[in-house]
Amino acid sequence: xxxxxxxxxxxxxxxxxxxxxxxxxxxxxxxxxxxxxxxxxxxxxxxxxxxxxxxxxxxxxxxxxxxxxxxxxxxxxxxxxxxxxxxxxxxxxxxxxxxxxxxxxxxxxxxxxxxxxxxxxxxxxxxxxxxxxxxxxxxxxxxxxxxxxxxxxxxxxxxxxxxxxxxxxxxxxxxxxxxxxxxxxxxxxxxxxxxxxxxxxxxxxxxxxxxxxxxxxxxxxxxxxxxxxxxxxxxxxxxxxx
Numbered sequence: 001x002x003x004x005x006x007x008x009x010x011x012x013x014x015x016x017x018x019x020x021x022x023x024x025x026x027x028x029x030x031x032x033x034x035x036x037x038x039x040x041x042x043x044x045x046x047x048x049x050x051x052x053x054x055x056x057x058x059x060x061x062x063x064x065x066x067x068x069x070x071x072x073x074x075x076x077x078x079x080x081x082x083x084x085x086x087x088x089x090x091x092x093x094x095x096x097x098x099x100x101x102x103x104x105x106x107x108x109x110x111x112x113x114x115x116x117x118x119x120x121x122x123x124x125x126x127x128x129x130x131x132x133x134x135x136x137x138x139x140x141x142x143x144x145x146x147x148x149x150x151x152x153x154x155x156x157x158x159x160x161x162x163x164x165x166x167x168x169x170x171x172x173x174x175x176x177x178x179x180x181x182x183x184x185x186x187x188x189x190x191x192x193x194x195x196x197x198x199x200x201x202x203x204x205x206x207x208x209x210x211x212x213x214x215x216x217x218x219x220x221x222x223x224x225x226x227x228x229x230x231x232x233x234x235x236x237x238x239x240x241x242x
Contacts, residue, residue, distance in 0.1 A: 011042075015042070016049050019050065025061065028058075028064075031043035032044065032064040032065060033067070037076070041073075047079070055083070055087045056087060061087075062084070062088060062089075062092055065080050066080065066084060066098060069084075074107040077102065078110050081116075090124060094136070096129040097132025097133040097135065099117060101140070102114050103174060104170050112208075114177075115177040117129075118178060119214055119215070119216065130142055141171045160178075160193050163175035165197070169201075176194045180194065180205065180209040182216050191209055192206075
């Protein structure tokens with residue numbers, strides 16, 4: 001991928017295949033730090049496509065992937081978040097904190113990707129992400145989360161309505177993400193709480209969970225597949241008209 005590389009999907013997939021066959025992961029480093037945005041995009045795309053089977057090997061370039069969180073290009077920030085969920089370790093708390101801070105990103109798609117990270121992250125990743133976000137930005141909403149929930153960072157059903165209606169948009173987004181985060185199965189009543197929000201972005205998060213875009217495949221279960229109508233009287237009225 002020369003300095004004038006303008007993007008080539010065939011070349012990108014061919015390189016992805018070589019990494020899968022054992023081509024040293026360290027060779028991604030010069031591509032990730034390239035001054036060419038198309039080259040960086042190809043490199044981080046390869047990192048995402050390696051998936052869970054090989055993503056742990058990417059930890060050797062975790063710092064270079066994390067640097068893309070500050071890219072001016074939203075698609076690079078988006079893909080970096082996806083790659084970092086698979087290749088971070090407990091030693092990468094500061095990087096996980098930077099991921100969580102993107103819950104306040106200017107681009108709605110990047111914020112959506114952080115919501116997905118919260119839904120799918122390991123519990124230790126979520127804890128470190130919140131704690132380090134608070135440390136990196138002490139005046140942020142994440143300090144409130146740490147003060148209120150400590151290491152657990154999983155608001156209860158009692159706390160969720162208050163957080164979903166919080167004046168701080170970051171707290172609302174975090175609450176929506178944990179509302180749809182699986183507890184073995186996704187809890188329907190938590191998703192329903194997000195659906196009732198006055199914030200359109202929060203309602204969209206809940207809708208994307210219903211559609212399967214924001215849902216761990218292992219979490220598909222009766223509590224989310226079959227949903228009681230929000231207003232039984234309306235449902236009964238509709239049924240009587242049929």
